[in-house]
Amino acid sequence: MNKIPLGISGCLLDQPGEKEVANRDSLISEVIESFFEWKPFSAEEEKSLLIQEASAISDSGTDKMAGICGYIMKRPEQAVTKTGGAIEGLAIETLRIMHRFPLVPIEESIRLQDPCLRDLFFKRVYVMYRWQRLLKEGLSARALIDFHARHKLIIMSHGDYRDLGQLLAGLNKDNLTEIAYQYILQLMSMLLTMPTRANHVNVLQHIQGHLKKDISRDDKAELCELIDSYRNYEVPLIAPIILLKHHFRKSPDPYIQSSYYFSPYPSSLGSVNP
Numbered sequence: 612m613n614k615i616p617l618g619i620s621g622c623l624l625d626q627p628g629e630k631e632v633a634n635r636d637s638l639i640s641e642v643i644e645s646f647f648e649w650k651p652f653s654a655e656e657e658k659s660l661l662i663q664e665a666s667a668i669s670d671s672g673t674d675k676m677a678g679i680c681g682y683i684m685k686r687p688e689q690a691v692t693k694t695g696g697a698i699e700g701l702a703i704e705t706l707r708i709m710h711r712f713p714l715v716p717i718e719e720s721i722r723l724q725d726p727c728l729r730d731l732f733f734k735r736v737y738v739m740y741r742w743q744r745l746l747k748e749g750l751s752a753r754a755l756i757d758f759h760a761r762h763k764l765i766i767m768s769h770g771d772y773r774d775l776g777q778l779l780a781g782l783n784k785d786n787l788t789e790i791a792y793q794y795i796l797q798l799m800s801m802l803l804t805m806p807t808r809a810n811h812v813n814v815l816q817h818i819q820g821h822l823k824k825d826i827s828r829d830d831k832a833e834l835c836e837l838i839d840s841y842r843n844y845e846v847p848l849i850a851p852i853i854l855l856k857h858h859f860r861k862s863p864d865p866y867i868q869s870s871y872y873f874s875p876y877p878s879s880l881g882s883v884n885p
Contacts, residue, residue: 614648615740618675618682621651623720646877650679657684660708680743681716681736683723684708698803714739714799727805729881735802737876738762742795752782755791764872766798767814768806775801812842815851818867822855825862834858 652660652675659673676682687704698706701719709717716735723729745754759766759779766772775797782790815838819831826834837854840846852873859867867873 615646615681615736616650616679617647617736618650618652618679618715620657620683620685620720621653622685623683624649624651643880646880650675652682660711661704676712676715679715680739681718681732682708684717684719686719686721713796716799726881731802731805733876733880734765735799737871738765738798738802741871750787750791752784752787755779755782755787755794759794760866761869761871762798764814764818764870765875766801767817768810768872769801769804770810808842808844811848812838814872815841815855818855818872821864821867822858822862826858830858 656675660676684705687702698709700722701709705717705719709715716732716739718728718732723732741758745758748754756779759775763772766775775794778790778794778797819834819838822834823831834851834854837846837851841848841851856873
């Protein structure tokens, strides 16, 4: 299996005793290292990411950013923002780098101890990995539409997918490159928004609709009850997902099988949508 290139502040690898990564093994474990190839950034390279003007100094880190699918930063010594959503609590420097490189999933190491933020980061990393693989294999209208279809349920869990659908509706051979860039830019921005319980319920019910002819009345009642239990904070999201996967093993559906919603990244990396 090819490892995914992931940028990381060099000090997080060079200094195992860093206080910021209190439990270093939770971040840089053998499990994680089996999926990712670390691309360390020196302090100088990291600083260069904040420089807008091209120069020999500023290009040192910028060139590296072009070849990675995500970046784990040591929290800079800066004031913390109070912005809501998934970027709440990020340092000013981190936000500036995110603004300059909107397609690169970026997270601070200390925040990866939060299972929800960790899930969100890995989800974005794997979306970017699949996007880069699509570009390497050859961008086409068909490949772009297929990419959207396989990520549609994930998109629905984060917000209204119709804007991206409308963007693709105007796709043609003359504007393919432009539409593709706008698409991935909007998608990566959307995936910075925390998925909501209400949106997940909508996705689960949408998925359940693909089983309506294949399960008994009792099985359907059980599934509806479990989705309601998730809606009411009585069970985690993984509970209805496990039951849905059980039914789809017995009654496969091509669309659901091709979707990344159930497995946006390898389960070894942690709980999906905690």
